[in-house]
Amino acid sequence: MALGMQGMFIVHPRTPQLPKVDRDYCIMLHNFAVHAGTATPDPSVMTDFNMWTFNSRVFPGIDPMVARTGDRVRIRVANLSMHEHPIHIHGTAFEVTGTDAGWIPQTARYKETTMLVPVGNIRVGGFIADYPGDWAMHCHKSHHTMNAMGHDIPNMLGVPHSDLARRIRTLVPGYMMMGEGPFGPIEMGGMFTTMKIRDDQGHDDYGDPGWYEHPAGTVAWKLEDSANG
Ligand SMILES: [Cu+2]
Known part of the structure; x- marks a missing residue:
């Protein structure tokens, strides 16, 4: 299981027995301990995962x-990791309709x-x-969306790393520091989609x-940029 x-x-x-859903997703949550310089999870680690x-x-x-506007969506989230995970979604709210023990009666949802x-x-x-867009869904424990956390690593705050990804890619082809989004790097990893x-x-x-291509006038902008034309 640790592997x-x-x-x-x-x-x-x-x-x-339920209203038919249009999209039915399943996500298994897990944690691994992969030490620096290794590629195989360490199954002897008990709680200190990275x-x-x-x-x-x-x-x-x-x-x-993905979903089409108006779709009824179901996301089943199962957890056999060693930690609880508060799974957060943007742009909508979950109606909690079931657990591992079965469906929750309509009146108790x-x-x-x-x-x-x-x-x-x-x-x-x-x-x-209901709402077209790109909506984040992620664990709300902040270090679960920041992989490669761990003890005994140097604090990288303030260290110039603009060239780091390119240099690591010479060792690890395709390596990405973080996802690239429409507004710049997405500073997320791990349990995020x-x-x-x-x-x-x-x-x-x-x-x-x-x-998502935002309709004109729906994206925030800096006021001084606007004042300067
Ligand atoms: Cu988590």
Whole structure:
């Protein structure tokens, strides 16, 4: 398990009892300890991990989830890691519709934007994809979105690292310090991905539609830039 051998069975009933969902996602949360200079997780580490993963992958190496505007979306989040994870979504709120023990009765469901997934548990969050855009979904423990944390490493604050990624790429082809977004680097790693909602996403299309093109006038700008024309 410490090397990642775990998964999730999803049994779809022959006769669904719930409103049909258009998108049904499953995310397994996990943690690994990969020491500097090694490529294999250390299974003897008990709680002090440095790799925080969605389906064994870390951002920016995680595909976005997609939905068409108006879709009913379900995200099942399962946790067999050694820590609890508060899973937060932007732009909407989860209705918590189920746990590992089954579906929650309609009258007992509740809404929250951060769905705590304890160890050994599943939480199922549902929502209607009302608003087109690129919405972040991530663990809200800040160091779970900052991989390669650990003890006994130097504090890099203030160290010029503009050329660091290029130099590391000579050793590790394709290495990325962080994801590149439409407004610059996305300073996130680990348990982070996006929910991309589009008016024209095909019903069976799970492809990445690229970054959202914000309608004119919907992106904040610096007032002095505006004053200067
Ligand atoms: Cu977490």
